[in-house]
Amino acid sequence: MPPSSHRANPLSPFLIFMVLLALAASVRAAPPYPPVTVNVQAEHLIGHSYYVPGLAGAASTANQGFMSNAGFVVTPAGVVVFDTLGSPSLAAAMVERIRAITDAPIRRVIVSHYHADHYYGAQVFKEAGAEIWAHEAARGVLGSEAARERYAQRVEILGDWINPATQRFPSPDLWLSGDTDFELGGVRFLIRHVGPAHSPEDLVMFVEPDRVLFAGDLIFKGRVPFVGDADSKRWLAALDRLIALQPKLLVPGHGGASEEPVEDLTLTRDYLLFLRERMGRAVEDMVPFDEAYDAVDWGRYQSMPAFQEANRRNAYNTYILMERESLGQ
Numbered sequence: 001m002p003p004s005s006h007r008a009n010p011l012s013p014f015l016i017f018m019v020l021l022a023l024a025a026s027v028r029a030a031p032p033y034p035p036v037t038v039n040v041q042a043e044h045l046i047g048h049s050y051y052v053p054g055l056a057g058a059a060s061t062a063n064q065g066f067m068s069n070a071g072f073v074v075t076p077a078g079v080v081v082f083d084t085l086g087s088p089s090l091a092a093a094m095v096e097r098i099r100a101i102t103d104a105p106i107r108r109v110i111v112s113h114y115h116a117d118h119y120y121g122a123q124v125f126k127e128a129g130a131e132i133w134a135h136e137a138a139r140g141v142l143g144s145e146a147a148r149e150r151y152a153q154r155v156e157i158l159g160d161w162i163n164p165a166t167q168r169f170p171s172p173d174l175w176l177s178g179d180t181d182f183e184l185g186g187v188r189f190l191i192r193h194v195g196p197a198h199s200p201e202d203l204v205m206f207v208e209p210d211r212v213l214f215a216g217d218l219i220f221k222g223r224v225p226f227v228g229d230a231d232s233k234r235w236l237a238a239l240d241r242l243i244a245l246q247p248k249l250l251v252p253g254h255g256g257a258s259e260e261p262v263e264d265l266t267l268t269r270d271y272l273l274f275l276r277e278r279m280g281r282a283v284e285d286m287v288p289f290d291e292a293y294d295a296v297d298w299g300r301y302q303s304m305p306a307f308q309e310a311n312r313r314n315a316y317n318t319y320i321l322m323e324r325e326s327l328g329q
């Protein structure tokens with residue numbers, strides 16, 4: 001060190017103080033994500049497990065994109081998060097809720113599937129130091145045309161919170177190729193790949209000591225599910241595996257947590273079986289779809305929420321699927 005560097009500068013402590021003050025002010029003045037005003041709350045389920053219940057309905061300015069659930073599990077060695085909500089702003093609110101409960105580091109995020117309402121908050125957890133885990137069947141999704149279209153749609157509806165200045169799409173740190181079990185802080189987690197069902201990459205998470213199942217969109221509680229172009233045969237197989245876990249509590253992707261998980265799993269399973277049985281028979285007898293649809297007695301499901309919106313399309317998609325299956329495709 002040259003002797004000159006030992007010369008005291010009377011201003012330096014003051015300068016350091018000013019720099020720190022400026023830094024602190026800049027942190028306060030520019031929060032990284034525009035805040036949401038919807039009520040993002042953490043509800044304790046049992047033991048280590050919590051969930052953040054989303055609001056009802058499709059993405060809208062009114063719900064600020066807060067329409068899916070997320071969950072988290074607190075262990076002495078860190079926090080495991082399941083799904084990240086529908087925007088960075090919502091995820092930032094969720095991190096605040098976690099911070100109110102524990103100072104433990106957020107270690108890992110499991111993304112159930114790559115639908116906008118479940119993964120748009122991922123970057124916030126990554127910034128907080130977490131690793132993102134997802135199933136490799138989602139590899140192509142992030143850069144796909146469908147993902148670009150969905151993003152444009154989200155910017156249009158939720159531009160205050162989702163726009164090019166706020167939204168990033170980090171790649172997962174780890175692509176899972178199948179079922180993966182791990183332990184953190186003495187808590188055992190079973191990650192199950194149950195796709196292709198609701199999506200090819202569907203993952204669910206079972207917290208073994210709590211017997212809590214975070215089920216993503218595989219289960220629709222108390223309502224007719226949206227089957228979309230799902231492969232209902234695989235979906236049924238997945239539901240049987242989840243029933244075998246005998247969960248005590250189940251957190252679906254949408255709607256409240258269920259204290260009768262096996263009943264809810266069975267309802268979804270019976271509905272899919274019913275669709276396949278009725279539409280399969282129509283295909284076999286070469287009855288055109290409209291005629292087949294009108295001939296079915298939908299009485300068991302008619303009074304359930306989402307029947308009007310979803311049932312006919314579900315039946316039609318199942319009809320097409322059964323046609324394909326009958327041709328051995």
Ligand SMILES: [Zn+2]
Nearest residue numbers: 113115198217
């Ligand atoms: Zn979904």
